[in-house]
Amino acid sequence: NLNKIGFIGLGNMGRPMAENVLAKGHNLVVYDVQQEAVDSLRELGATVSQSPQDVAAQVDCIITMLPNNACVLEVYEGENGILKSGKKGSLLIDSSTVDPHVSKTVAAIAEAQGHVFVDAPVSGGVNAARLSQLTFMVGGPSEVFPAVQDLLFTMGARVVHCGPVGSGQAVKICNNMLLGISMIGTSEAMNLGIRLGIDPKVLLTIINSSSGRCWSSEVYCPVPGAMDNVPSSNDYKGGFQTKLMAKDLGLANDAATRTATPTPLGSLAYQLYSNMVNSGFADKDFSSVYQFFLRRGSM
Numbered sequence: 001n002l003n004k005i006g007f008i009g010l011g012n013m014g015r016p017m018a019e020n021v022l023a024k025g026h027n028l029v030v031y032d033v034q035q036e037a038v039d040s041l042r043e044l045g046a047t048v049s050q051s052p053q054d055v056a057a058q059v060d061c062i063i064t065m066l067p068n069n070a071c072v073l074e075v076y077e078g079e080n081g082i083l084k085s086g087k088k089g090s091l092l093i094d095s096s097t098v099d100p101h102v103s104k105t106v107a108a109i110a111e112a113q114g115h116v117f118v119d120a121p122v123s124g125g126v127n128a129a130r131l132s133q134l135t136f137m138v139g140g141p142s143e144v145f146p147a148v149q150d151l152l153f154t155m156g157a158r159v160v161h162c163g164p165v166g167s168g169q170a171v172k173i174c175n176n177m178l179l180g181i182s183m184i185g186t187s188e189a190m191n192l193g194i195r196l197g198i199d200p201k202v203l204l205t206i207i208n209s210s211s212g213r214c215w216s217s218e219v220y221c222p223v224p225g226a227m228d229n230v231p232s233s234n235d236y237k238g239g240f241q242t243k244l245m246a247k248d249l250g251l252a253n254d255a256a257t258r259t260a261t262p263t264p265l266g267s268l269a270y271q272l273y274s275n276m277v278n279s280g281f282a283d284k285d286f287s288s289v290y291q292f293f294l295r296r297g298s299m
């Protein structure tokens, strides 16, 4: 019964996502450790529950949107966790960005109890969440994908089946690792060109019609004033916070260590964004790596 949905984790992303599920006509049972996080949903008609276990007892399908590995393990396997409800046959969808290994661990326990667990991390930030424009990367059994897709389309514009459980997380962290690296590269090249006396707009035009082109140069230029409607032209406000990029690179780094995969640039990028987090850049958009280089003088 997908008419009644559970939603756990109502933060910056989870709250607008849950509001969209509600707006599409589903009944919602919600839970968050912070009382104030559930208030707006209660006002919109959601039932507020007292624990993940309590949510699980009331619904056949649950979506979770939590900050990190530890919170996901707590909500699923903890003392009052979803998997303590004694129920069977639920569809459990985790949209948090976590280690693929965590998704596989939770899936194995869920499966042993007769549930189906899928990972479905998202790309797109808070605005995309508000506008139901998220992209979901889904890892899980093909048989359940149609049902998962139907539900996720209430919150997103694209839903892609990436493979077995853990695959959604794997795709997400590989993409974000490349994004983190390419943003640093774009910032380095732009900074060098500007110090060599080149007009940033001229340099950008050449890069974007040449082989150095990438998403960071084409649609998200890190140099203030070189492009309209991007965080760099708005004091690096909005966008994708440096602390979240550092978190995703940490996940990529862990996965690389576990699989003995050489990711030297991913590792450097992780160091650099972590350094920024500790230098006052945590809440700025990650393209502020350009500004970080400026402050460092000639790095």
Ligand code: NAD
Pocket: 008, 009, 010, 011, 012, 013, 014, 031, 032, 033, 034, 037, 065, 066, 067, 068, 071, 074, 075, 095, 096, 097, 098, 122, 123, 124, 125, 126, 239, 240, 241, 244, 247
């Ligand atoms: P957030 O910190 O704003 O929200 C997380 C919510 O989970 C909070 O309300 C918190 O109280 C709740 N929570 C924590 N532990 C809990 C527990 N044990 N039980 C119940 N609730 C608990 O985080 P967010 O920005 O909404 O991000 C959620 C996930 O989505 C993260 O994994 C993040 O990496 C990913 N993500 C975020 C963005 C973004 O732009 N914010 C974009 C893509 C993906």
